[in-house]
Amino acid sequence: MGFEWPWQYNFPPFYTLQPNVDTRQKQLSAWTSLVLSFCRHNKFYTMNVMEIQESPLFNNKKIQRKLPLESVQVVLEELRKKGNLEWLDKNKTRFLIMWRRPDEWGKVIYLWVSKNGMTNSVFTLYELINGDETEGEEFHGLDESMLLKSLETLQLEHKAEIFTLNDSKGVKFF
């Protein structure tokens, strides 16, 4: 996979939430940054809690340690507070993980658009994510809800306008 785990990953106490407030804060920030870099490496966008708990991220088979579900919830909640995570349902089982914030994605997309002289052009969301033109771009294969969020940030900056036709959305860049 080529993912570089931080040293804490093989450190057993890392898998038990620490009672001391300071230590706990450090531990949580280490966890959140690990979650973000793990998801970025694997290009994960939407996941559910069970899935992520079983993934190597929270489940270190080498040292036989696994972060318990309640602690996973705490880590995810921490991410939500930071604005990197959004729950997709009321029961908090599915979530959107944003290892790059929507406005950052917006910038990446807009850079590509202006670099290719595509301002003033209309795109379907499908072609931005799956089209041949965006092959090899970072946002190729991006989650659609994520794309929509980033386009909305561009819309606020008057760089794009989203419009709907026949139940599917399109965007025009300016």
Add this chain to the structure above:
Amino acid sequence: MGNIFGRKRRSRVTEQDKAVLQLKQQRDKLKQYQKKITLQLQRERELAKQLLHNGKKEKAKLLLKKKRYQEQLLEKTDNQISNLEKMVEDIEFAQIEMKVIEGLKIGNDCLKKMHEVMSIEEVERIMDETQEGIEYQRQIDEILAGSLTAEDEEAILEELEAITQEDVELPEVPTEALPETTPEKEAVKNKPKPQLVAAS
């Protein structure tokens, strides 16, 4: 100048943009369809291989027939996609042309307005007046110059000649004697120059 109001009042998405989007949506659908068929083709090829292995030649043949048909479909959709894309490009180009014409129109109006301000008679009148002004100035010059010419013009000419002569002699100066220059004032002025040239 609220941002939200500005945007709500008029959307920057035109009817043409909507048409383009629709065409592109159609194209996306075709592309998805193509993806589906290509995957299916691969699977069927594998299946046919397996059938052949198991000695079911007839079934394999039937499968290949189906595959062939789907390949034709694929080709057709390719054509349709290129048609759609051509249409999109046509629309986009027409939009650009419209902008060009708009630009030309504005330029034309502007030129017209400016021409209204400067009618030909006006220009002629101004030019005439300018000519008169020049003539007048020349007369003044003449009057002023007339009072000076007699002595000064000669002196000027003399000085000019002296300078040009010196310039011609310049290269020889260092080898011969220096004091052979005509007016005293210029001799003093010019002496340092040749020396400098020679030194460098």
